[in-house]
Amino acid sequence: MLGIMLARPVASLIAYATSWEMVFRLSSLLMVGLVVMLNLVLPRRLPEPGLCAAALFHSMALLLRHNRVLQRKAVYHACMFAAFSFFWTTTPLLLASAPLALDQADIALFALVGVSGVVSAPIAGRLADQGLSRPVTAAVLAIAAGVLVLGSFTFANQRLELALLGGVAIFLDFCVAANLVLGQRALFSLDAALRSRLNGLYMSIFFAGGALGSAGGAWLYNHYGWQVAALSAAALPGVAMLYSLFDTQPSDTTPPSTSPQR
Template sequence: MAALSAPSSDMTPSGSAARIAGGLEFIIAGVCGAIVANLYFAQPVVGEIGAALGLSPERAGLIVTLTQLGYCCGLLLLVPLGDILENRRLALSVLAIGFIAAVTMAVTKSHIVFLLASIGLGVGSVSVQILLPYAAALADPQRQGVVVGRVMAGILTGIMLSRPVSALIAGALGWRSVFGLAAVVCVLAAVSIWRRMPPRKPDSTTNYAGIIRSLFSAATNNRLLQRRAAYQFLMFYSYTLFWTALPLLLFGSAYGMNHLQVSLIALAGASGAAMSPVAGKIADRGLIIPGTTIALAVGVLAWVIVAFGASGGAIGVIVLTLGAIVLDGAVPVSLVMSQRELFSAHPEQRSRLNGLFMAMFFVGGALGASVGVWAFESQGWLGVVVAGAAGPAAALVLHLISTARRSTTIVGGTSK
């Protein structure tokens, strides 16, 4: 399949494609990776935050859940503005919300205020999904696939590195310093956006109400969006469930690890981000369907591997690390495959479809975070494995059924 289509006619970038070819794509990737890390800084320290603020382990899981839900609200209500407002100023305005929330989380002693600020941190982090279509619009049409793949690699690297970085900082300076870092990240990202990225004003007469109406139409009528969003909902549910529950296992009696040791295991999983550019090349060769099949099947395999990691010891560490690497490789491959197919099919609706698609992606993450804490506290590691494996297994079944139906339709004389 070809790389992403050229920007639609209603988008007029301010700045030439050559500017992003000269290295701007790497700056955007780095900024996006730094910002999105704010979404996950709380995961390794949920237990400590809950103890400090008087939250039970089950309710402490709401910290991650509310952050993800805030992000989803931003995806649906703010990302579509990228089709009508100047992108750089929009990203900075949204990022300011994240800065205020991070400072609040670093200093408040109220669990209610902290939970509300968690929503704000999620909303502020949605600026990365404003910058992703921005990067695609500034790129040369023949390089859009490469640019989007590199920015996604930055985002995924930020997600995967966020947990070990958080664990290291919390172990050395305490959990509040983690959110101090989040505030600093917002400031540094804002400086980079303002100084290094050219403005881009979309040439569109569509108003905000019209864009929001089109979201409902796409959500109810676009079968490709529905299918791909379902896959990624289930995959990210599984991914977030794993990384929410794993620290609880490693800090427990079976392993008794400290923050540094937990961070090293999480760091190993970050290698999975390297699969994003590889997935892009595979998709460019027209192998999206088999690539998706393999990614979803590997997601199931990852849970089979980690099922043997509950007993502790060196073997348990090896098993859990291997499973983390496998899972962290499967998720970006399935994500890039989905984005490539979706954006290539509907280039004129890139920002709006990106908002809907990623909203479902992160709703899955929010659900996974809550289920992960509940499953571990009530059912132990076996419960975590069963709940987690259900995600990629269900996605694989849906994908195989859809592929079979589409093959039958094509044979019958249509290609819808």
């Protein structure tokens, strides 16, 4: 989460100092360097022969169809991450336009404010360990929806508007990091043999939500302005929160039957 949250301000600073193309060039070099480093330092692992690729993907489809915990946690965080991407796609557009008219460096400094939200991860983990996963999930979804509604308001005073947006960024990033941990903890409490597949499905689904949030946010901001975009973003965790309240599962960590998942 820290990497995700730092990526935006770092990219803005690089674009300000050089050009937007340099962001992609440096990212490509970092990825190549990462491949080389991991190839050198990761221990060699030769797992026992297991499922073939076709059977593996079929088992993942069955997991998505039958695993209730995965379904719920994926929906919650897909909505949350979509709102997160919604906000961080449209906010720079708002900051760069009149009357705020911030440059790339100022927008990068603003984005650094949200990085503080990563401190929520260990807090959420401890609360989940105490059996509070469900109420904490509902709370972070409600907080995210509430701060996005507040963020939809605009003010003539530029400092006040920047302070409000900064507060929204902190609380939203706080909620995203917390909800991610709550979801992964619930999934990792299930069958250990399924963890990689469960986590792969979970992350694929919520990143798809994030991609849709970015695309939808930019389109709504361009056609209808900031308020409609912000309120639309608020609706996403709001719907997920209502879904969590009406859930009838006894526990986030109660493993479902593994027979259809295998």
